[in-house]
Amino acid sequence: MSDRTTSGLPLRQLLLAVGEPLLEPAAGSLDALVQGVGIFDPDDETGSFAGELVLLVGVRGRGAVRSVRAAARAGAVAVVVKHGGGLDDLRAAAEDSGTALLTVGPRMRWDQLQTLLREVLEAASLAAASTADSGDLFALAQTVAVLTAGSVTIEDAGNRVLAYSRSDDEIDELRRLSILGWEGPEQYLALLREWGVYQRLRSGEEVVRVEERPELGIRRRLAVGIRAGTQHLGTIWVQEGAQPFAERAESALLGAARLAAVQLLRRRSPSVRPREDLVEGLLEGRVSADLVAGHLGLDPSAPATVLAITAREVERDRSEHELHRLEISNVVSVHATSYRRGALVATVGSRVYAVLPDADASLPTVADHVVTVLARAGTRVQAGIGSAVPALGEVSTSRGEADRVLDAMARTPDRHVATISDLRAEILLDETLSLLEENPDLRDPAVGTLVAHDAEHGTELVTSLLAYLDALGDVRAAATGLHIHPNTLRHRLRRAKAIGGLRLDDPRERLVCHLQLLLATR
Incomplete structure (x- = not known):
């Protein structure tokens, strides 16, 4: 029996929302996309579990090995079993079948777990739908998490969670409950009101610091109101993790709040031109x-x-x-x-x-x-x-x-x-060379003769002449750059003039020659 509820949520995010130790990963990848929740009963006929997280009821320990394999064959991306020994055998079965294995405590009721998982998946589906036309709030949350070195939650004006960042860091109970319920726990919201946090968030554009409360299991936070003029649209929260907040965290939060305001307003007015x-x-x-x-x-x-x-x-x-x-x-x-x-x-x-x-x-x-x-x-x-x-x-x-x-x-x-x-100089030179490249009829054929001579005879007249012009006619400096004797360079310059018929004593001719040599070696 299965129940497809959503277009999908990565297993890793699903575990984050449900929280450990309720569900503990035991084997397999956590990157699979979970699209629904299924129930596998060995006494029932096996249907399709494609893309689903499957709860293995009525079996545990080594007795669940066959059920793990059967659910995987039916398309399950992950299976859940109750603690009961034989974990090594179950891991081996899951890995051989290419499915993830999760474990749950023996006292957990399957119907409660199924309801909880479905609620999380449905909430994720609704959140994704609500932001589809208004920009990616989840991507914004993840960006803010990188810039602040914290874990981010974006809420609307009713304290409902719209988006949150992925987090490999330790999260506190408040963040877990907020993501799980897709709204802040009422007990904590009451404390925030009592501390005057919401009044400050609604009164102006400032980043509010909320100090940690170890006795409540709450870590330090930064928060900023999302505003459009005098209208309060929501809040961005950042929880501190194992590392302190980034140096420019508050500045990043202010910028993120302005972006979030645009996205939330656009969701309210979908007819506005993007x-x-x-x-x-x-x-x-x-x-x-x-x-x-x-x-x-x-x-x-x-x-x-x-x-x-x-x-x-x-x-x-x-x-x-x-x-x-x-x-x-x-x-x-x-x-x-x-x-x-x-x-x-x-x-x-x-x-x-x-x-x-x-x-x-x-x-x-x-x-x-x-x-x-x-x-x-x-x-x-x-x-x-x-x-x-x-x-x-x-x-x-x-x-x-x-x-x-x-x-x-x-x-x-x-x-x-x-x-x-x-x-500016590099750009002007580059565009001049592009003009020469696009108009071969403007080029001096003398330089083309030198290029052809080098290609046929293996000489280095072009690079030698270019080094000389780059050095503003300083033979010794150019020779040093080429790692040759000055007399060798003088000989090459005479050969280049003779073969190409160059007139380097004319400033304009010399400039044109220099440009074409740069183009030839570009």
């Missing part, structure tokens, strides 16, 4: 700044700067690539909205863009922190910053510059953050 579409149109210059400002409550006359970020290691697997892109977008969004309240973030192609009003000289530092946070999470990115433009309607210009910076940085992988001012 924010990302507006920002993408603004970046591409096809949506007016007045339209964007009107929809998002911004000042169209405020100066703005575009920050662009891209991953430098493209995954072969498309799903993994999308996951990393979402992670980058979430981290950029949290930091951008923390840096400037009116920040706009959108993903266009493989790049994530942030439009930052009134950015100041600290923007490169903020970008560097984003790069560092993502690197710690295993995602290597580079950040390019365009020039400040005087109004929102000109951000496409700043976006174009940020793109140029990233294009130039692709050839300097060790550089993590750069502005258009940092790389």
Whole structure:
């Protein structure tokens, strides 16, 4: 007998919600997707248990080995047995069958456990459905967990849990009960009201610290209200784990609260044009700044700067690539909205863009922190910053510059953050060489003759001449760089002039020659 209740919840998250020691993993992977709960009775005819967690009733110990194998053959992703000895045999059977094995105390009633598991799966399904059109609150919770080094829960204004982060760290009783019941336990909510925590969360934009209460089994927490104007939409909670909170935890929380407000408001008003579409149109210059400002409550006359970020290691697997892109977008969004309240973030192609009003000289530092946070999470990115433009309607210009910076940085992988001012010379040179490459009729055939001569005779006239021009005509410096005698270089230069018919005494001819040599060795 089975009961399919949800599109799926990873077994690891299901165990987190139900909690140990109620259910204890004994064998197998915890990454399987649980889509329902089934009951296996050896006296009944076996049906299909595809994608289900199966409770093995009426058997325990070694006597449950056959039931483990039978449930696995019927598609069970995990089985639950009661403690009763013979655990090694059960583990072996589960591992041979490719299913996970969980154990439960002998006094636990099967009907109670089934009801509990179904409630958790149904709640997860409802939460997933409620956020499907409003952005991924679970992804936001996970991002905040990384940035704060804590365990995150996002609740609505009625203290119902909307999303939570995965946690390999130790969690306290409050977090377990909140996730299990998908709302905060009333006893603790009453204490928070008594301590004035909710009043502070609703009164303004601040991070509230709630000290640990060991006698209640409650660890230290940070909390911030999710607000839209004067309206309280919910709360983000972060529980401290084995490690202390990250240094910038409070700043990350403020940014996350602003993002969560957008997602919750969008869920209430699904007809509103998606924010990302507006920002993408603004970046591409096809949506007016007045339209964007009107929809998002911004000042169209405020100066703005575009920050662009891209991953430098493209995954072969498309799903993994999308996951990393979402992670980058979430981290950029949290930091951008923390840096400037009116920040706009959108993903266009493989790049994530942030439009930052009134950015100041600290923007490169903020970008560097984003790069560092993502690197710690295993995602290597580079950040390019365009020039400040005087109004929102000109951000496409700043976006174009940020793109140029990233294009130039692709050839300097060790550089993590750069502005258009940092790389203006490299960008100008790169675009000039691209122009030469696209227009072969503009090139001097003399350089092509040298390239062909080197290829045919194995000489090094091109690299020698390029080193000479790079050294501004200093023969000794160029020879040192090439690890040859100056006289050897002088001989090569004479040969190059003779073979190609070069006129290096003319500054314009010398510049054109230099550019073509750079293109030839690009």
